[in-house]
Amino acid sequence: MIVVAALYQFTRFSDPAALRPGLLEVCQASGVKGSLLLAPEGINGTIAGSRDGIDRVLDAIRALPGCAGLEWKESQAESMPFGRIKVRLKREIVTMGLPDVDPLARVGNYVRPQDWNALIADPDTVVIDTRNDYEVAIGTFQGAVDPGTRAFGEFPEWWQANREKFVGKRVAMFCTGGIRCEKSTNYLLGQGLNEVYHLKGGILKYLEEVPAEQSLWQGECFVFDDRVSVGHGLKPGGLKSCGACRRPVTEAGQRHQDYEEGVCCPACVNEYSQSDRARFRERQHQMTLAIRRGSQHLGS
Secondary structure, X not given: OEEEXXXXXXXXXXXXXXXXXXXXXXXXXHOOEEEEEEEOOEEEEEEEEOHHHHHHHHHHHHOOOOOOOOEEEEEEEOOOOOXXXXXXXXXXXXXXXXXXXXXXXXXXXXXXXXXXXXXXXXXXXXXXEOOXXXXXXXXEEOOOEOOOOOOHHHXXXXXXXXXXXXXXXXXXXXXXXXXXXXXXXXXXHHOOXXXXXXXXXXXXXXXXHXXXXXXXXXXXXXXXXXXXXXXXXXXXXXXXXXXXXXXXXXXXXXXXXXXXXXXXXXXXXXXXXHHHHHHHHHHHHHHHHHHHHXXXXXXX
């Protein structure tokens, strides 16, 4: 069984580029695959591998400046959900595009998964899903507001256009693993809100700890790996990922006339050029050949 670890840590890295070679080396030596992002504000990523391999990489991350208290969420996959390991340098570990937003300065009040239901059931609480529209489409909490954003960087603009709707309300926010809420709650506190809360550990921790019969979660939770989605108990869901736009595709979507495996789905059928489609078809062809050979294509 493959262990999948989702992690992030906000901290100050004076020279993120200097940390990259060591992290890449330990991941490769440990047989760990996935993606890690390094930026001046910290580290973020999801990795997968054996129990021993994941432990070795987590030890290496905890040894980085300010990462001794690293927390992460674990789940399992029957097969490796990543094709390779990538350790990349970014301006932000989660892109909001506002340099004044600083989760190290202050964030909203953390709410444990066991206490989340009571908070969001309160009529004086407005619940906001900070994830992208395609993530919200396959699952969210009952009554949650969907900002309809295609990228997290659109959230501040959405808030400015809708803030009057939430005057005098208590705001509770959630996302997949918690990292987007670190920034969004800091942003709202900077906008003058007093009561701002967020789900500690995100949806993944809630689905892990809250029994299905007590859950207010509806649907599945999108994850950024080949499992595509998980449900209660963090069991893999039944969705596919579009080979072009990476959006989740339901079984009904896979039967739609606009779906072509590896090439397009109903959501992105008009978003790419014919030359892009030809490139996607060739990639899918090479992936099919790799499967027949019993190997894994890096584009998968």
